[in-house]
Amino acid sequence: MSNLSYVPESNGAWQTYLAQVDRVAPYLEHLKDYINTLKRPKRALIVDVPIVMDDGTIRHFEGYRVQHNLSRGPGKGGIRYHPDVDLNEVMALSAWMTIKTAALNLPFGGAKGGIRVDPRSLSPRELERLTRRYTSEIGHIIGPQKDIPAPDVGTNPNVMGWIMDTYSSGQGHTVTGVVTGKPVHLGGSLGRIKATGRGVFITGQQVAQKIKLPLEGAKVAVQGFGNVGSEAAYLFANAKSKIVAIQDHTGTIFQPEGMDIEALKLHLAEHQGVAGFVGAEAISNDHFWYVEMDILIPAALEGQITVERAKKLSAKLVLEGANGPTYLDADDILIERGITVVPDVICNAGGVTVSYFEWVQDMASLFWSEEEINQRLDKLMIQAVNDVWKAANEKVCSLRTAAYILACERILRARKERGIYPG
Structure with missing residues (x-):
């Protein structure tokens, strides 16, 4: 160690x-x-x-x-x-x-x-x-x-x-409480698999309202189509947004009028990737970043939004479904261009929130329904967004900086009050 x-x-x-x-x-x-x-x-x-x-x-x-x-x-x-x-x-x-x-x-x-x-x-x-x-x-x-x-x-x-x-x-x-995200019959929680993607949608929905961006008809591009990206895309499609571009490990597909997510799910079940989906055209992986979009959901790995991509991105709202998808210099460019970024530390926190619920359920040996899980998740995510939005307005800073301010204050206050042993 x-x-x-x-x-x-x-x-x-x-x-x-x-x-x-x-x-x-x-x-x-x-x-x-x-x-x-x-x-x-x-x-x-x-x-x-x-x-x-x-x-x-x-x-x-x-x-x-x-x-x-x-x-x-x-x-x-x-x-x-x-x-x-x-x-x-x-x-x-x-x-x-x-x-x-x-x-x-x-x-x-x-x-x-x-x-x-x-x-x-x-x-x-x-x-x-x-x-x-x-x-x-x-x-x-x-x-x-x-x-x-x-x-x-x-x-x-x-x-x-x-x-x-x-x-x-x-x-x-x-x-059972040593891990979360377990199979439900081994003490796992209902709603856990979809929780991160649901959190991306809930935070995106809240911030879209605040910046006056209607979800109906909004063009959404999703990078990464695992549990997070696919669930977020499904929920945005249900809100009548258009899923215009999707990229995963097999390639990138594009449909300016919006894709049929239900048909895409069937394709994924058979082919384990979006490549070859007949309801969209194949485009290059690099072109994904430059299609016309209102909302971008990077839900793959870190370090995806580079300075070059940030300069040309057409999105009005970026929802960080992945951890650390935006380089620091690129983040500055997005802010300068007036693009709102919902940072990973709140946007994709639905998974850890339901993991917390799972841990609590394991400790108590008392389990909740999926409806109860989603209600509790939505409540905590909405509260977090509102807290961060308020802090950003008070401090005149980005949502990322505001989220870090709130988090760091809580962490360092705990460190200060616990003291350092031995003194």
């Missing part, structure tokens, strides 16, 4: 996060004396994950679990399986979880984990072995009152079930 304040990459996600914190410092008044708390992860664990492959060979993978800040409660954050996972990325994602949980006023700190692997290259049995070995390596720092993992890119409810079972085996009894 190591206590790290930086990693060598000069333009990585961690550096973007540090720059975001620096921008908030002038607004924190007396609490800024504690700001270095936010610039250093509390704990960073790098683990070797060896597994026996199906052909009998042994392969080694590198895994991570970073706990950025635990001042407000146990760590909370997903586990990512992706070939590009590295410490820089995981540190940044854990820090954004700290900000996100505080911005929503959830009783959690921020954490994140991952393994550098392409999960599609592994068989189901290899994926299970990888997950169980990784769990055994990080098991001593996770737990219902320590750090609660969840699904992220490349992981799913089945992976969470393996983590829960492996951790429970070490404890000698079933511990």
Whole structure:
């Protein structure tokens, strides 16, 4: 384990996060004396994950679990399986979880984990072995009152079930609260899979009203069409918006009159990607950013909205369904151009909010209906948007800066009031 304040990459996600914190410092008044708390992860664990492959060979993978800040409660954050996972990325994602949980006023700190692997290259049995070995390596720092993992890119409810079972085996009894995003019959919550996409829609709906952008007829472009992008697109389509462009790992499709989302769902079920959908034309991945649109939903990976793309983007509203999709310099350009950005730390917080509900249900062994889950989710998301909007108007700043101000005040106040042990 190591206590790290930086990693060598000069333009990585961690550096973007540090720059975001620096921008908030002038607004924190007396609490800024504690700001270095936010610039250093509390704990960073790098683990070797060896597994026996199906052909009998042994392969080694590198895994991570970073706990950025635990001042407000146990760590909370997903586990990512992706070939590009590295410490820089995981540190940044854990820090954004700290900000996100505080911005929503959830009783959690921020954490994140991952393994550098392409999960599609592994068989189901290899994926299970990888997950169980990784769990055994990080098991001593996770737990219902320590750090609660969840699904992220490349992981799913089945992976969470393996983590829960492996951790429970070490404890000698079933511990459902060690992870969220589990299968419902293993203590998971109804509404969890769709929660992040629903949160994107709810926050987008609220901010669209505030900037006088009618959803009916609005042209929406979606990058990333997994759980988040697909659910957000479905809800916007139900609100009579036009889904004009979609990009995923298979390619980009375009239909200026709006796509039939129900037909696209059937296509996805058969082909596992949007490429080849007969209800739209194929365009280049780069052209996606320059189609005529009113609302952009980046719901893939971080670092997608570059300076060049920000200069030409036609959207009036950007809803960050992914974590860290906008470079800092690009964010400035969007602000200068009058494009409203709903930042990731509130826009995509629907997932962690329902994860909180799942954790509460597991602790109480009392479960709610999906209708109750959605009602509670909508209420918290709307409150968060209103709080951030009010702070942005009072401080005369962007929604991102306002969200960071609220979150950092809550985190650093907790740090100050808890004190430093030993004194």
